[in-house]
Amino acid sequence: MEKDKKLTVSQQRVLDELIAFQREHGFSPTAAELAQRLGFRSPNAAADHLRALNKKNVISITPGVSRGIAITSMSNEATAISLLRSLVDGDEYAREHAIAFLESRGVGA
Template structure:
């Protein structure tokens, strides 16, 4: 291959790959700095820009997780966790505006306001169905959830966005999940330490949600990526 990476650049590329595989989303600059022992996130930013110049990642300005592996990155992985096909189908960075596809191969229900006491995919919760190209995501979503509020703003999940969700009742620590607490449904990052469950926002204006023993808590699904229907300006 004509592209050469330094040992540190390879280390960061591997870290990005592991985050995408394990959580579905790339790491933040601060997470890279903390993991690799950098004094500041600026050092991580310098290495990311170097990787972008070499064509193995793409960066989205103004997004803390706006990092996307390119097809060229697959040449630098010695295992099969990410191959060229998987790189092609990874989700768009969450803050990158993406037009909702007009035609697709999968018809997904769009969940708007969630009616208390009803399952996510109950008729009462479905606004309409949208055709989506399944190749946009690493897995085929089961439904789209209309995001309400700005508690996940710092990773680019904005009010009105459509979150592609895989229906499941289990999730790995650190994944973005759709969770139900009693009759309320929320999108947050899962942080589970033993029996303690926290749902973390990605916006410093919001406080973490700590699930108490007397609350009815369940995982409704994991986020696979995002569709934004706002036209590009």
């Protein structure tokens, strides 16, 4: 990671929690879920950290998608497996997340 892209302790904590949530559930948390898991008083605190991680290209955020947080360091295979698990589990946002994944790779849905 480049020097100017080094994560703060708080940002690393948020990233670690994002990774843990995705491994547990097979999809990304909402900002509110992330705030709750991290003990933040407001989803805005989590959103601020997410914006900083997005700016540093550690994650990508798909606008208008509730669970549109993707960890950019995850391989395409790991992301695809996560999306498939969400689809199989019937996650209500899995379809739009899968469409966003395909579109981000230039594949029409």
